[in-house]
């Protein structure tokens with residue numbers, strides 16, 4: 001996910017793209033072992049690293065004993081802090097819908113799920129009732145007084161939602177009871193990279209039964225630690241004389257942000273962190289003419305197993321799967337009916353059309369993640385068989 005450029009000049013509203021963004025940086029290459037050493041020694045591990053590693057180790061042991069497959073899903077956007085004591089940061093659009101929705105379908109397919117997600121992004125199950133479009137209070141109503149408890153107020157699910165809510169609740173409780181879902185939040189790009197590496201290594205005992213489903217929108221550019229300002233960046237060149245004469249001007253009025261490329265660790269994941277696991281990455285573009293080319297390029301560059309391409313504008317309705325087996329011949333498009341918000345409104349006003357047999361595309365019956373997960377699970381199964389056939393073990 002591209003969040004910016006090597007130098008962003010935000011000063012003048014009429015500035016055109018070419019002047020605002022300086023792309024004179026070397027093109028991206030896959031990070032190798034020395035890049036890994038350099039990154040992970042020059043940047044600080046996040047405070048939660050040890051705790052998450054220990055919880056993942058336990059989770060993996062538990063599901064290994066139960067002979068379950070495990071999927072590590074990454075979800076949501078990563079932030080790029082501009083200051084160590086962070087007031088400002090660069091972010092991206094991702095809400096975590098892809099990751100949270102896919103997690104539910106993987107759980108349904110019998111997987112245990114490690115959900116490495118951006119803090120406060122969407123979560124499996126609660127996503128149906130959270131965030132601004134679906135305020136959970138709209139799903140509730142006041143319950144009528146119960147005999148014997150006349151003075152006790154209570155809330156209940158509104159009748160029109162209660163079937164769906166009960167079904168979601170049952171799945172959620174099942175996942176909790178069976179310890180099938182490990183929720184691990186992150187915020188920054190740095191935490192994400194440290195955690196991905198550590199958790200992938202902890203999944204090593206799973207062998208080919210480990211699946212990596214990298215749906216997070218990961219920043220392409222960041223401020224390396226040695227160049228990061230400790231304190232809040234001042235708007236103008238603050239100096240003590242301004243306390244005496246407030247009109248004294250600062251020198252720099254523009255904010256020039258000089259970002260480095262984030263090392264592309266996918267190849268390290270494939271070759272070193274999880275060599276037996278199946279690795280699926282996502283590729284987001286906005287220009288449809290380059291989507292397939294970029295998917296193929298990613299496969300070639302990182303040698304992983306599957307790239308799922310999507311366009312920002314249509315990502316909820318269409319994706320393309322490009323496989324390492326035959327990346328040129330066999331892109332597989334998956335599409336679901338586009339949700340018609342207007343019809344959805346009509347539907348809430350009246351159920352007449354539904355009674356007349358017109359079926360609306362609802363969230364439940366048309367989520368593209370259901371199809372994606374079916375395809376990925378099928379390919380993962382085939383790969384496990386291939387590994388067993390080739391090596392005699394998982």
Ligand code: PAZ
Nearest residue numbers: 001094095096097098215282283284
């Ligand atoms: O989180 P979301 O559902 O809003 O968006 C999903 C997505 C577009 C971030 C994901 O499908 C994806 O393409 N992730 C990889 C982005 C990239 O680094 O190219």
